[in-house]
Amino acid sequence: MGRVEGKVALITGGASGIGLSSATLMAREGAKVVIADFNVDSAQEAAAKIKSEGGEAVGIFLDASQEASIEEAVDFTVKQYGTLKVLFNNVGVTNLRKDLDVVNMDLDEWDRIMNVNTKSVLLGSRFAIPHMRKAGGGSIINTASMAAFAGDSVRSAYGASKAAVVNLTRYIAAQYGKDKIRCNGVAPGLILTPAAKQSMPPAVLDIFAKYNALPYHGEADDIGHTVLFLASDESKFITGQTIQVEGGHYMANPSIADFNQFLAQA
Template sequence: MGRVQGKVALVTGGASGIGLSTAMLLAKEGAKVVIGDYNIDAAKEAAQEIKNQGFEATAVFLDASKEESIKEAVEFTVKEYGTITILYNNVGLTNLKKDLDVVNIDLDEWDRLMNVNVKSVLLGSRFAIPHMIKAGGGSIINTASMAAFASDSIRSAYGASKAAVVQLTKYIATQYGKDNIRCNGVAPGLILTPAAKNNLSQPLLDIFMKYNALPYHGEADDIGNTVLFLASDESKFITGQTIQVEGGHYLANPTAPDFNAMAAQAQAAQSK
């Protein structure tokens, strides 16, 4: 307990999934938490749940596509708790129907994803950093994605936007490190949030499992605990990094599982 005691955190996209897990973990470890989300009713419910457990949290409406809304969320945090020392830029969008290959992608969708997935990180940091400087420092954590490091047949805009988040993280770390502000990213692989569990079929989950190094999928708390670490002073000498939290899915030569299966079949045949 107390790993972020006395710190003040704004968690964007904090009403569900990874954001909610992170908000709860930060609150349990001593931070005062503001949950920013477009779904204000869910954000208020999450904040109340945290309060019911004896910790401190409140909620604020946040439209990550609007500059003024992001500014207001940061200002609300400072007004409510006096400062902001942790910013978790977690809002992100994806669209499998419109974010396609380069020839067929909807260009309006490209602009929308760049605006929300990248610009919201820039703006959240832009508005929080002056307050962090006044407070003597802080920690900014950005949600990237393994899509920033590995390409796919679709989701061109999503992957490009998350790659931009990885690079922007480095720029923030470089520009404000002397102000005692650290900036790091977290790149999740497949994480079994409630939304993922409700929308991914078992055959699709089996494909992911085939290529994982570990024998299980990730949970929201796996990301939340990583963010907690990066928000705490335990990571005080880490900045500009993006930690890949993906169960070793992208670790091995992509042919390794197939070669292992071939070897197992050959061994089974020899033993007959």
């Protein structure tokens, strides 16, 4: 207990999945948490559950596509709790129907994804950093993706937006490290959030399982615990890094699963 005792954290996209896990874990470890989400009812329900378990949290509305809404979320956090020490930029969007290959993608969707996935990280950090300076430092954590590190047949805009998040993380870390502000990213692979469980057919999950080094899929808490670590002083000498949490899916020769199957049948 107490790994982030006394810290104030703003978590965007915090009403479900990875954001909710991170908010819950931080609150259990002593942080005061602001859960900002487009689904404000779910954000408030999440905050109420945290408070019922003895934590401190509040849920607010956030439209991560709007600069003013991001600024308001930061300002609310500081007014509510007096400071800001942790920012988890976690909002992200994707669209498998419109974000296709480079020739066929919807260009308006490219702009929307870049605006939400990348610009919201820039703006959240832009508004949070002055408060962190006043507080004597802080930790910014950005949700990237393994899509930033590998090509794919679709989701070109999503992959590009997350690659930008990885490098923006380095730039923020380089520019504000002397202010004791750290900036790191976390890059999930396939994580079985409620949304993923609803949208992923069993056959697709089987494909991912085949190529994972580990014999199971990731859960939201696997990312939440990584975020908690990056928010805590346990990671005080880590900055500019993006931690890949993906079950070893991307680390090996891509043919290894098929080759192992061949050897087993030989």
